Amino acid sequence: MIDLLVAGGGPAGLAAGVHAALAGLRAVVIEPRPAPVDKACGEGIMPGGVEQLHALGAPASGRELLGIRYLDGRRSAEARFRGAAGLGVRRTVLHAALARRARELGVDVVTARVGAVRQGEGWVTAAGLRARWLIAADGLHSPVRRALGLDLPGRRATHRYGLRRHYRVEPWTDHVEVHWSPLGEAYVTPVADDLVGVAVLSRERCGYATHLERFPRLTPLLGARPATPVRGAGPMLQRVRGRVAGRVLLVGDAAGYVDALTGEGIALALASAGAAVRCLAAGRPDDYETEWRSLSRRHRMLTGALLRLSGTAGTARLIVPAASALPPLFRAAVHALQ
Known part of the structure; x- marks a missing residue:
């Protein structure tokens, strides 16, 4: 019998499959x-996520990131990572x-x-396959999570949305830059020698160009050459x-998500995949809930x-x-997330 089915072949799901193989388990990833x-x-x-990629034997190429910088058009605050660097990497390259x-x-x-x-005593089935366990790594709006009745109602007033595109320009920074406005943030991440990604997060739902207008000091740096939709x-x-x-564990974004504001999504996805597989390999699946709460606290x-x-x-x-007036506090916050 297959030891582990993984629903979803994104970074969290593939990491779960790799962790399972390294633990001597037979894993099958289902991804359409x-x-x-x-x-x-x-x-x-973040640096912790980069270390996890190397431990998995899956280093990815990108741009070295040395820290986090906050800007609001008048002031800035900067905190460098301790020790190892982070990494800016195209999602496709990471995958x-x-x-x-x-x-x-x-x-x-x-491909399915x-x-x-469905699950029963000692088994679980999905996509016509039968296994001992299933890990759901099927994303932010996980269909498996919803089908199992594990969703809790959201708070509409706190809903935030993200938009991202890339610009063909030489990076001007070796930090992740977070540009703040009263209505949201823009995150600048160098991902290649001639490419930067710019993601905007806000409670307001409007077009990407409208969001960028709130950051007049950022837009001139991007030029007029968007490279991706x-x-x-x-x-x-x-x-x-x-x-x-039962025999299903949730990892990555499917396990619950607060916000992309601190940039830890990939590192948490990799860590939760490893924790889930360790608990299954040890025969203690119920320990995973405690493990997840600890690693994400x-x-x-x-x-x-x-x-x-920012509300x-x-x-x-x-x-x-x-952050500018209290640099030790800002550094401590960034170091706590490494």
């Missing part, structure tokens, strides 16, 4: 789209690196839709009742605090001045 898959993503990986590593380890990738998930995602906040349902606390501050125009205006 051919690799590499692109999607809206900030494309910055290709993980898919390549999965193939090397003999992880099967089946997951469909209905706009991709969107949201709402960001996904509340979840729990991450274990700092992210949930810090991201939640920043979201509350109104009045308090959003204070974020960069406060």
Whole structure:
């Protein structure tokens, strides 16, 4: 029998397959789209996530990131990472690196839709396949999570949405730059020697160009050469009742999501995939809920605090001045997320 089915072949799902193979388990990943898959993503990986990619044997090429910089047009605050650098990497390049590593380890990738998930004593089925366990890594709006009744109602007033596109320009920074406005943020991530990604996050739903108009000091740096179409995602906040349902475990964005504000999505996806596989390999699946809460605690606390501050125009205006006036506090926050 297959040891592990993985619903979703994005970074979290492929990482789960790789972790399973390294643990001596037979894993099959179910994904309807051919690799590499692109999607809206900030494309910055924190140093901890880069270390995880190397541990998996799946290093990806991109631009070295040395820290985080906040700007509001008048002030700026900067915090360099401690020790290892982060990485700006195209989502497609990251996906290709993980898919390549999965193939090397003999992880099967089946082109199919997951469909209905059924489970019983010692088994679970999806896409016509039967296994001992299933990991759902099927994204922010996980169909598996919804079918299992693990969704919690969202709070419409707090919904945030993201849009991203790339510009063909030589990067002017070796940091992730977060440009703040009272109505949202723009995240600049160098991903290649001639390419930067710009993602905007806001509670307001409007066109990408309208969002960029709120950052008059950023737009001249981008030139007039967008290199990719706009991709969107949201709402960001996904509340979840729990991450274990019988023989099914949720990882990555499917396990619940606060916001992309602190840029930890990929690192958390890789970490949760590893934690889920370790718990299954040890025969303690119920431990995963505690493991997930522990590995995501700092992210949930810090991201939640920043979201509350950015929730109104009045308090959003204070974020960069406060970070600029209190550099030790800003550095401590960035280092806590590494």
